[in-house]
Amino acid sequence: LLAGLDGLNVLENFVLGDTPEPHAIQALLHNIATTTHNNQWETQTYGLSQATNIRALPLKTLLVQLELHGAIQAKHSYYADIKLKWQSSPEHICQALPNEQQALFHALVRCTQFKKVWGEPDFTQLNQQGFNRDTVMRLLNQLADANQLVVETKKLTDVYRVEPDKLTTELATQLQHYCETNEQSELARIATMLRFFSLNRCLNYNLALYFGDKNAPEHCGHCSVCRGQVLRLPKSEDSINPSLLTEDLRESQFWLSQQSPDFPVTAALLARFAAGLNQPIFTRLKARKHAQFGKHENVPYSTLLACAQNVLTNPSH
Ligand SMILES: [Zn+2]
Structure with missing residues (x-):
């Protein structure tokens, strides 16, 4: 890694x-x-x-x-979108069901709106007929297990007491x-962790010391350090041109505030945009397609953040 x-x-x-x-x-x-x-x-x-x-x-x-x-207190979860499609005919399924489930099954057939293949059960209507969501879901799962229909569930909804x-x-x-x-x-x-890995002392010896074992050999002979490969993680601060970075951040700020006028363009948001970090709002705005997105991924975040704060507090015009 x-x-x-x-x-x-x-x-x-x-x-x-x-x-x-x-x-x-x-x-x-x-x-x-x-x-x-x-x-x-x-x-x-x-x-x-x-x-x-x-x-x-x-x-x-x-x-x-x-x-x-x-x-808040978590209570339960349910799928808001339930779709079903028959694997065998409703008549056939009905015949195989025990008597006590017949009424429920007929209600399910009545209360499911089909578009071509897939149907959506109307749980409000089913509830009015005396069959709650749990009861209906139990039947659907039972029939799905018997390969008589396929159930598709989407939009997991969590219910909390507040x-x-x-x-x-x-x-x-x-x-x-x-x-x-x-x-x-x-x-x-x-x-x-990085300090640990970039030390030029045998990694296994280091670990042994960490766990208090003073009898471990100083060179295990097979870790990366013993094989002469000390990890170097470069900091790439040298290549930053502050005025270019400022210009880029201004351009990003302009674009973000145009795209999403109601959303506050904060320094953190700008820095994350320049660093190419995923945020829900960037997905929505398809930010990846923008040339500035992730353009400065090699610049330390703290530098981006400081520059972004500067851009926001000193508007260009
Ligand atoms: Zn070693």
Whole structure:
């Protein structure tokens, strides 16, 4: 893994691209507060990720934190999109079903709208006829197991119980600190790991020392250091032209604010754009096609961020 990396930036960017921005955390709490009905909040990862510009994995982490703070509580999940297609005729399937499932099956046939091959069961209608979602899903899975129909499930929806009083600005600040601390410790971990691998002392001897074994041989003879290959991760700071970078960031800022007028173009967003880090909003804007996207992936993130802050605080005209 390490040998294939062309720089420390690449590793650091894994971490930095994932840290949610403060306004994104606020957007998340706002989203929860405004889409909660009767203390119940239903959400789908993809849509929430797009709405907040937080990537799926850190988003999951934040939701866990919200649970730990008692603001939300996971209840259950279900698929919002269910489609089915018959593998044998409904008449045939019906004949093979026990009597107690006949009424349910007839209701399913009545309440499913077919377009050519695939049909969509109307769960509201089925519920009105006394068959709840769980009961219908059990029958669908049973028939799918018997190869009598195919079920396609999409849009996994998570249902949470929400304590709206707990979705406060203080909580947003706490989550922000949590994310920043996380980022710092991840960066420190990378630094430690790299120090370890770029030492010119036998890696196995190093490991042995780390675990307190002082009797290990000083040269194992087969690790990369013993074979004369010390890892070098270059920092490519020398090749940066500050005025060119500023110009590029201005161009990116202009493009981003044109494409998405409602979305705040922050320094972090600009830096991530220049570094070519994936963000939900970049997917939506098809940012990869833009010549500036990832153009400065070899520049350390901290340099990009500082330059972006400068661009935003000193508009050109
Ligand atoms: Zn060795």
